[in-house]
Amino acid sequence: MGDEGRICCASRAPVPGWKPATLEGCLDAVAKGLAPPNYVVYPVESTPVQATIPFARGSSKLTRPAPLESLARLLAEYPDGKVVVHGTTPCGESPSEDAAARLAASRVAAVRGDLERRGVPASRLVTMDRDAFFSFRGEIHHEEAVVLASSPAVLLRGFPSKPRKTELTGDRCLPGATAALSLPAEEMEGRALTIEACHAARCAAAQLSLTALRPGDRVALALSGQLSAGAFLAWKEQARWALDVRTVVEDEQALAPGDVFSLRVQVDGRPVAQVQEPLTYTREKQHPGSRYTCLQARVQGRSQAAGSATRR
Structure with a gap:
């Protein structure tokens, strides 16, 4: 009863x-x-993404695209979620703040373009400026972020997830x-x-x-x-x-x-x-x-x- x-x-x-x-x-x-x-409902599965794409000093040309190839495969497997893309320039790399911002933006554009050519939708790539990046609440320590942001690189970070899976038994x-x-x-x-x-x-x-x-x-x-x-x-x-x-x-x-x-x-x-x-x-x-x-x-x-x- x-x-x-x-x-x-x-x-x-x-x-x-x-x-x-x-x-x-x-x-x-x-x-x-x-x-x-x-129906058996499987929980959402997510995986952290943290990648650093290095660039030569003063350059926005991709020289080592292999990490982007691996990232594109991962994002295809995890179709939900977004990845933050942040371009960096170390101090003294550019003659002015405006030039440094343009160089960082061109590096971001190079990475975004490469990922889009590999099938990653542009809507899943979020560009973040320096201030927003430092306030981004991920599993990254402030000291580590400072070190990464002091190199000529593009940083990618996020937690893409697989959709919830439902299976009929x-x-x-x-x-x-x-x-x-x-x-x-x-x-x-x-x-x-x-x-x-x-x-x-x-x-x-x-x-x-x-x-x-x-x-x-x-x-x-x-x-x-x-x-x-x-x-x-x-x-x-x-x-x-x-x-x-x-x-x-x-x-x-x-x-x-x-x-x-x-x-x-x-x-x-x-x-x-x-x-x-x-x-x-x-x-x-x-x-x-x-x-x-x-x-x-x-x-x-x-x-x-x-x-x-x-x-x-």
Whole structure:
């Protein structure tokens, strides 16, 4: 019993070694095709970049581009994040401050141009002046920065990162049909709920006791019969129950356009909802990020019962 209600997996009582069920485990065990996908999200991975590209005194011509080749490969592997580019001139290298600034800028332009030719977008290269560089909060000591800035060079610094990676585990696609109904709570008052689903002349059914069912509960149950099918009943706001039914036909060759799907829901033998319609299959992925596609059909019709059950 928890904040999210009870989850019922099967009619069997717990046995030695039984572990508390999870929603995903219940659905995967008894209502295949309704289980939510399991995604593994890997954290963002970043790596520090600190490179010094030396220049000959008084020159802005690149003489050793090898470090830039390695940096371009690294930035291609880590497509997020920016790199700060700062040109330096030591004291006495230029006759004036303006000349020193022009020389530093030309060195930066040479490095930026080389990296852009190697496929690094200009938007990822941020030019920083001397004052901004010294206030840049990276893992660099002030003394080290002073030494580096006292040489004829271009300094590159940053923390590029790889994007967050999401991977779908247990990737698969189950051919079949899905139907979803919204059932008013007053229609669900009684002792026993019966669900019967038929897909292409094969049927399966299940019965659930309603005496212990209460708002907030969620029930996953398998339907027994010639058809592989499962159902998920969950309490929703506004005094309604959501019922999802999923059929699974592993052999796609057995599916054909026009297959008839029917779903009957009864409480103590009283009809609560009924759907019957021909199916239209489309080949699609069952979950976002899946590598596989299979034939899927979604029931589009409305309940034909006299009650107020409707499609969700």
